[in-house]
Amino acid sequence: MTGERPSLRRWWDHPLVQLTLVRYREFYREPEAIFWVFVFPILLTAGLGLAFRSRPPERTPVALVAGGPAADTLAARLARDEGIKLRILTDAASAQALRSGDVALVVVPTGAGVEYRYDAERPDAREARLLVDEAVQRAAGRSDPVSANDRIVREPGARYVDFVVPGLLGMNLMGSGIWGIGFAIVDARRKHLLKRLVATPMSRTQFLASFVLSRLTFLVLEVALLLGFAALVFGVPLRGPPLLLAGLCLLSALAFASLGLLLSARPRTVEGVSGLMNLVMLPMWIFSGVFFSSSRFPDAVQPVIRALPLTAVIDALRATMLRGAGPADLWPELGVITVWLVLSFVLAVRLFRWR
Amino acid sequence: MPSSPLSCPLLIRQLRKSYGDVVAVDGIDLEIRNGECFGLLGPNGAGKTTTIEICEGLMAPDGGEVVILGRRWGKDDRALRELLGISLQETQFSEKLTVVETLRLFRSFYRRGPAAEAVIALVQLGEKAEARVGQLSGGQRQRLALACALVGDPELLFLDEPTTGLDPQSRRQLWDLIERFRAGGRSILLTTHYMDEAERLCDRVAIVDHGRVIAQGTPRELIASLGVEHVLEFAVSDGARLDSAALSAVSGIRTLDRQDGTWRVQVSELHQAMPALLGELRRQGAQLIQLRTHSATLEDVFVSLTGRQLRDG
Numbered sequence: 001m002t003g004e005r006p007s008l009r010r011w012w013d014h015p016l017v018q019l020t021l022v023r024y025r026e027f028y029r030e031p032e033a034i035f036w037v038f039v040f041p042i043l044l045t046a047g048l049g050l051a052f053r054s055r056p057p058e059r060t061p062v063a064l065v066a067g068g069p070a071a072d073t074l075a076a077r078l079a080r081d082e083g084i085k086l087r088i089l090t091d092a093a094s095a096q097a098l099r100s101g102d103v104a105l106v107v108v109p110t111g112a113g114v115e116y117r118y119d120a121e122r123p124d125a126r127e128a129r130l131l132v133d134e135a136v137q138r139a140a141g142r143s144d145p146v147s148a149n150d151r152i153v154r155e156p157g158a159r160y161v162d163f164v165v166p167g168l169l170g171m172n173l174m175g176s177g178i179w180g181i182g183f184a185i186v187d188a189r190r191k192h193l194l195k196r197l198v199a200t201p202m203s204r205t206q207f208l209a210s211f212v213l214s215r216l217t218f219l220v221l222e223v224a225l226l227l228g229f230a231a232l233v234f235g236v237p238l239r240g241p242p243l244l245l246a247g248l249c250l251l252s253a254l255a256f257a258s259l260g261l262l263l264s265a266r267p268r269t270v271e272g273v274s275g276l277m278n279l280v281m282l283p284m285w286i287f288s289g290v291f292f293s294s295s296r297f298p299d300a301v302q303p304v305i306r307a308l309p310l311t312a313v314i315d316a317l318r319a320t321m322l323r324g325a326g327p328a329d330l331w332p333e334l335g336v337i338t339v340w341l342v343l344s345f346v347l348a349v350r351l352f353r354w355r
Numbered sequence: 356m357p358s359s360p361l362s363c364p365l366l367i368r369q370l371r372k373s374y375g376d377v378v379a380v381d382g383i384d385l386e387i388r389n390g391e392c393f394g395l396l397g398p399n400g401a402g403k404t405t406t407i408e409i410c411e412g413l414m415a416p417d418g419g420e421v422v423i424l425g426r427r428w429g430k431d432d433r434a435l436r437e438l439l440g441i442s443l444q445e446t447q448f449s450e451k452l453t454v455v456e457t458l459r460l461f462r463s464f465y466r467r468g469p470a471a472e473a474v475i476a477l478v479q480l481g482e483k484a485e486a487r488v489g490q491l492s493g494g495q496r497q498r499l500a501l502a503c504a505l506v507g508d509p510e511l512l513f514l515d516e517p518t519t520g521l522d523p524q525s526r527r528q529l530w531d532l533i534e535r536f537r538a539g540g541r542s543i544l545l546t547t548h549y550m551d552e553a554e555r556l557c558d559r560v561a562i563v564d565h566g567r568v569i570a571q572g573t574p575r576e577l578i579a580s581l582g583v584e585h586v587l588e589f590a591v592s593d594g595a596r597l598d599s600a601a602l603s604a605v606s607g608i609r610t611l612d613r614q615d616g617t618w619r620v621q622v623s624e625l626h627q628a629m630p631a632l633l634g635e636l637r638r639q640g641a642q643l644i645q646l647r648t649h650s651a652t653l654e655d656v657f658v659s660l661t662g663r664q665l666r667d668g
Contacts, residue, residue: 017465024450029451191447199411199443200464200507201436355413 015202019210027218037180037222041172042229045165049234052160059085060128063094063103070109070141078107083131103153104128164236165230166317167290172222173249174284174310177256178217178263178277181211185264186273189353198354208349214258219253239319244327248320248334252313255337256346259309265351284310312336362424364389364511364542365410372405372451379405380416381566387511387643392533393421394557396550396653398665400633402566403546404444407515410544411441421461424510437466439496440509442500450489454480454499457488458506465507478502478532494525512536514545524534548665562657569660571620583609583621585648586655587629590617592642605631605640610659617645621655 013015027033029127059082064075066088078086089097094106098117105128106117114136118125151171188194197207223246230236238245263280267273287301288310305311316333319325327334363389372380379565380402387393395403408414410421412428412435428436437441438641448457458471475484478498483491491499497517504512517533520635537543549554552559554574562570562577570577589642591597597618603611609621622628625648636643657665 013459013463015460015463018460022449022460025456026449026451097441188449191449192443192445193447193449195413196441196443196446196448196503199413199436199439199441200461201433201466202464 010174015278016206016210016213019202019207020213023184023210023214024217027131027180027214033180034181037172037176037218041168041222041226045161045168046233048164048168049230052157054060059083060105060124060131061085061087061103062128062132063087063089063097063106065091065106065108067091068109074107074109074114074136078132078135081131081135084128084135087312099282106134107132117152124188135255154254159234161230161234163293163318163321165226165236166321167314169223169226169249170252170288170310170314170317171285171290173219173252173313174256174281176218176222177215177253178281180215181257182273182277183262183263183270184211185261186267186270188263189268189355190270191211193262196349204354208261211261212254215257216250219249221250236321237306238321239324241326244320244330245317246318248313248330251337251341252332253339254312255344258341258348261348262344262351265348266353268353284308287311289314307336309337311339312340362629363387365393366420366422367406367410368420370406370409370421371417372402372409372414373417378566380574383561383563383566385561385568385571387542387544388559390537390540390542391558392478392537392545392556394553394560395544395546395563396548396553396557396560396665397546397563398548398657398659398663401563403548403563405466405566406517406563407544407658408443409547411439411513412436431651437507438510440504440507442497442504442512442517444513444519446500446597448488448496448499448503450487453487453492454502455484456582458502459500461503462506468506468508471506473666474502474506474509477505477535479528481599493523494521495523495526496663497521497529498532501529510541512541512543512545514543516546516548518547518549526552526649550657553653562653562660564657566659570656571636574653577653581621581651581656581659583623583655585622585625586651587620587622587632588617588645588647589620589636589643590645591636592644596639597636598639599639602632602635603637605635607631619658621651 012021038135055227061076062084063084064071064078071088075086075088078084087097087103091108094103095117097103098106098119104118104122108115108117114133116129118129120126185194188197199206227236229237259280260277263276264273267276287297287305288308289295290310294305294311294315295302312333316325316330316337319330319333363386365385367385368381370380370383371378381404382618383406385393395406397403402446405414409416410423411430413429423435424438426438428435437608441445452460454470454475458474462474468474472484475481478501480495480498480502483495488496488499492622501514502518514533518529530552533543533545537556544554557574560570560577561568569582572580599611599613601662602608602618602620605628607622607624609623611618611620613619619627620632629648633643654665659661
């Protein structure tokens with residue numbers, strides 16, 4: 001072999017770059033992984049956002065008994081009102097519609113005025129009577145002694161989609177950190193590839209660092225895609241300082257990456273590590289408040305729930321995205337996440353089995 | 356004192372390793388000379404892989420010492436890893452990477468060595484350079500493993516069962532590549548349970564059984580130590596009635612034993628022993644149904660030392 005001369009080293013020949021490139025290649029050559037990491041959270045957001053969207057106020061169904069010029073004038077006036085959905089029916093048909101609940105109120109023109117037929121125990125019927133009477137009286141020339149001004153307020157941040165997007169983001173950070181690292185490491189151990197790699201002069205630190213580096217790159221994409229989609233399509237607010245949000249995502253990703261490293265430190269089979277990962281993640285999916293508030297669980301278990309990393313991540317994300325909380329408000333959550341990060345990493349390095 | 360470190364790529368003294376109650380390596384001594392291809396030959400479970408993995412620094416021995424190129428594990432690990440080329444028994448490289456990507460990765464770990472593309476050409480994988488590892492055949496994967504072992508331009512190459520499970524053509528191709536490496540003056544330690552592989556590739560061989568070296572020397576020396584040149588195997592239609600004492604008395608026959616209905620005879624002078632043996636069989640009225648003869652091999656050395664076949668394990 002003639003390889004004595006040290007070949008020119010380009011920056012991409014650095015082992016850390018090569019190891020990180022391997023991580024990218026293994027990821028993007030696996031279409032399923034791309035779906036679960038990038039597409040699935042967006043589909044979930046879209047589905048939940050559409051299912052629980054806030055609807056505009058419904059128009060109240062009202063019947064008008066046909067017949068005579070008085071009815072025609074009344075019909076013209078009521079049809080202009082946006083809160084009323086008017087149907088013009090015969091006397092018999094309107095009675096039938098009222099009984100079956102198709103309309104809340106029947107308006108009968110009489111010689112000098114109108115008669116309202118409704119069930120006073122139905123709230124929507126009472127509301128319909130107020131609406132119709134207001135329209136009738138105003139059209140006849142009534143004026144308000146006190147002037148009133150309506151200002152409609154529709155506040156983003158209080159809807160379900162606003163609640164669920166930080167939850168989904170936290171869940172995604174956890175899933176891609178733990179799955180992304182756990183499976184890759186255990187698979188390499190099962191194939192004896194880890195053993196082969198440590199038989200080279202490769203630095204073990206750089207090997208582990210390549211997982212963290214590639215996680216951070218994917219993290220930027222994951223967060224930007226999910227939050228971009230939620231902000232553009234559903235107007236989900238990002239009220240806190242952007243740097244705090246970025247730092248929080250980074251810290252969370254590192255904590256879950258360390259947890260993934262810890263879970264994959266010893267298992268020799270993919271089945272073994274997936275059982276372990278499910279055991280760790282399932283309680284957090286349920287208790288950490290991804291889809292509904294974790295405060296619904298009994299007070300007795302609250303300290304345990306607060307100590308879970310995903311609870312801390314989601315609570316902190318919600319606080320800064322929805323309420324605009326600053327770093328000073330988040331120190332308990334940031335503390336919990338940091339403790340998980342440090343403990344998992346130290347344990348992982350101690351327990352890690354290279355063979 | 357052993358010979359100077361520079362003239363001795365690998366020195367093993369009284370190596371011991373146990374897994375629980377099972378003694379895998381039971382006091383092995385070896386010394387590999389510069390530029391030599393040395394073979395550890397033995398059945399599965401003889402302790403070959405444990406020995407080679409201790410030498411590779413992947414496992415610590417319970418006792419004994421290993422000196423590689425004048426260095427020891429635990430002190431000069433980084434320097435040693437730069438000098439060694441390693442092919443493990445069962446490494447599956449990432450199937451989603453291409454051949455050239457895999458070699459660039461391995462090349463990046465070493466301070467010196469040929470370019471990835473040059474090693475690919477060397478192991479004759481040029482046409483597969485851009486192919487995914489998952490699409491390679493068994494022989495191509497073994498050549499990739501060899502390429503990964505060569506990419507750091509090693510002084511000493513460790514090959515653990517390099518051709519196990521390959522078809523004959525792939526095995527010959529790999530043998531050619533290993534011989535070419537040795538022709539460059541570097542040293543090789545390989546393990547195998549194929550005696551033809553050891554005879555073809557190795558300058559010297561240690562026969563290992565139950566964690567011990569039971570014979571050591573050049574393949575020629577080991578075979579010559581049998582004192583026989585040929586092995587004759589025959590079967591008769593009703594073997595049970597043969598008079599083995601009379602057969603053993605036939606001139607030129609050294610040993611005679613029977614295994615699964617086949618008689619195995621070691622002979623020194625085939626041209627004299629064969630007619631005499633056939634005459635004796637005719638005298639006993641036996642009907643030959645099979646007759647084979649081959650030159651004595653390392654397999655015969657192993658059989659005569661242990662009473663077992665290599666492949667029986």
